Amino acid sequence: MPLRRLLSVLLTGALGVMGLVGLTATPAHAAPNFKAPYPCGQQWTYSHHSAEVRLALDFVRSDGGATSGAPVLASASGTAYRYYEAGGAGNYVVVDHGGGWKTYYFHLAAYSIGHGQGVAQGQQIGTTGSTGASSGAHLHYEQLYNGVGQTISINGASLAPYPGSYHQKYLTSDNGCSGGGRYWVDTFADAPGYGSPTSTTRTGTLYAGTNYVFCKVWGREIRDGAGNYNHWWLRTDLDVGPANQYVSAYYLSRWGNDQARDNNGTVVPDC
Structure with missing residues (x-):
């Protein structure tokens, strides 16, 4: 076989091997859309x-x-x-x-x-x-x-x-932000929403009535003149404003100071 032809065959074979190596190194099945392995907002x-x-x-x-x-x-x-x-x-x-x-x-x-x-x-x-x-x-x-x-x-x-x-x-994490466990609660008044349990910059409003919340976080105290107060903040989607914000558990209709329970009496889990 002429030298030029031999080199061509060898080069073609080498490229073929390189192509196979590259193919086996690449996953044949696309990865799932993995999310962080811990709850939304953490x-x-x-x-x-x-x-x-x-x-x-x-x-x-x-x-x-x-x-x-x-x-x-x-x-x-x-x-x-x-x-x-x-x-x-x-x-x-x-x-x-x-x-x-x-x-x-x-x-x-x-x-x-x-x-x-x-x-x-x-x-x-x-x-x-x-x-x-x-x-x-x-x-x-x-x-x-x-x-x-x-x-x-x-x-x-x-x-x-x-x-x-x-x-x-x-x-x-945004894992579970659009689903997962929801806890239904009644609020006695329109509740202002905030981006975090310590923020003082209002981001929107959760209307009075029956609403869902995802979890609770300890934050700044909300207190009224009658001595009612609460340090728990509930992550929820506001009626006016962005999703995954926080409202004070002070606005819950059925429970007292520093409690955060749903309408069935279940303690809302920590975020």
């Missing part, structure tokens, strides 16, 4: 260190709420499986999303689902803890494709480059 900071496997990130809460006991939510829908590893992951959950994609949630204080249970995106699967080989409460989180760790993406945006310590980067 801000957590995250870090990565060399001992972490499979491109994992560790998350701790950074908005003033407690990390320990905080709900852990499924990043996407799938089938959840419970496991335990004494010298490593502790209590952990794996959610199989299909198409080769899985997410891992390590060091849980407790499980909120059964083994092999189907879960929806935003459904609580456990609570944050420090079980297994852990020096403090945090959530170790992974995204895998066909068993290989992937750079973590939330809402389609990569979190790379990873920080080497906490409080360099932050992530606010």
Whole structure:
């Protein structure tokens, strides 16, 4: 075979091999639209260190709420499986999303689902803890494709480059913002809405009547001249103004000072 022809054949073969390598390195199934593994509106900071496997990130809460006991939510829908590893992951959950994609949630204080249970995106699967080989409460989180760790993406945006310590980067969750648990409450007057439980800048209004709320947060006191007061703030969607704002539990019709219960008497959960 002439040298020119031989080189052409070799080059074509090499390009073909390179093409196959590139193809196998790219996931054949697109990733789900993963969301942060904790509730809507919460801000957590995250870090990565060399001992972490499979491109994992560790998350701790950074908005003033407690990390320990905080709900852990499924990043996407799938089938959840419970496991335990004494010298490593502790209590952990794996959610199989299909198409080769899985997410891992390590060091849980407790499980909120059964083994092999189907879960929806935003459904609580456990609570944050420090079980297994852990020096403090945090959530170790992974995204895998066909068993290989992937750079973590939330809402389609990569979190790379990873920080080497906490409080360099932050992530606010929108997981469950448009769904999940709703608690119905009656309000006796139009309630002013605010962007946070400590803000004094009004963003809108929740009309008097029966309304839904998602969760509660401790914040600034609202008090009237008759001695009635409340420090709890309820996250809800305003009638006038943006979604996912806060109104004072002072406006609840059925309950007293520093209480935040729905119309059935159920305590509204912490955000």
